[in-house]
Amino acid sequence: MRSLAPPVALTMGEPAGIAAEITLKAWLALRNTGSPFFVLQDFDHLSDAAGALSLSVPVISISRSDEASEAFNEGLPVMSVPLKAPVAVGRPDPRNASSVVDAIRLATEMAASGPAAALVTNPIQKSALYEIGFCFPGHTEFLEHLAGPGHRATMMLASEQLKVIPVSIHEPLSAAVSGISTAKIVEVARAADAGLRRDFGMERPRLAIAGLNPHAGEQGSMGREEIDVIMPAIETLGREGIDAHGPFPPDTMFTARSRAGYDAAICMYHDQALIPIKTLDVDGGVNVTLGLPFVRTSPDHGTALDIAGKGIADPGSLVAAMRMAIRIAGHRGKGFGE
């Protein structure tokens, strides 16, 4: 099948992890679907990975994104971003960190200016990037910076069974808890409401707001954040016409019965959001950044250094990220659809 829409741009992610393997496997999964993508990666590294993993994927060098759709029918299109040092499987090398960041910048530019329908990012080893002075906690914050003033990035993880949006992202738990405020909850819930309408075509998303404390505070006897901070946020959102309810006890709000009552859960901190979705569906979960002027998704997992090079990495989440990026691009009127 051929596609008339622009291809999706995929970044290299951490070269010492499973990114090359899941990228090659994603091409095998998507090659006949009319959903072309190209990867910004070191050509030789990817070719070597295909050989080492015995994956029968022709790797095709392209120099412009508009060559990708045609090439995709024959093999995996690669726009080469050279690495600076040989890759040692499972051991990130800070000498390659600048190439990892360059790939993100380049792919973002293409997604923002049109040659790519969307940006999909492979997982990065954040600690390796910090060693070269990368000063963003993750892609989400970096992409917000690249998007420029006036754009606020909001992290959402989405699977068929659950969507979760953490109020704080990459913060120590103590800082996340002490930093909870009515204003932050309102801001994140507004972004979730707008993003679900714009990118998922929902008319009036139903938001479930999580509590923070056991039993959502048990009427204040196990913590007062629900009464003092979260409830005022829900009241503000209600006055704005946003369908937000809660605060719900965090231990029961992710059961199948509870999930049937809402479209997305607004969670008070990173792990409250990510533990349930990864437990339910780590191979189908997708990380989506709401609020950017370009489409960005990513697999929900990390670099998996412990299994790099073993040939056992599951590409499911990356494939789901590709599919979701294409669906969102369609919602944003980029003429894409499967």
Ligand SMILES: NC(=O)C1=CN([C@@H]2O[C@H](COP(=O)(O)OP(=O)(O)OC[C@H]3O[C@@H](n4cnc5c(N)ncnc54)[C@H](O)[C@@H]3O)[C@@H](O)[C@H]2O)C=CC1
């Ligand atoms: N979007 C991104 O760039 C993300 C990056 N990370 C980064 O990844 C690094 C490692 O993070 P961890 O917490 O160890 O999480 P991880 O997801 O890399 O690994 C956790 C466990 O899941 C397994 N696993 C992960 N993906 C898999 C796959 N596709 N198939 C089979 N097994 C898989 C790993 O082998 C490991 O046992 C950190 O530097 C973290 O910051 C983590 C999450 C997202």
Ligand SMILES: NCC(=O)COP(=O)(O)O
């Ligand atoms: N745990 C999710 C995660 O770390 C992904 O972050 P980002 O790199 O997408 O900002």
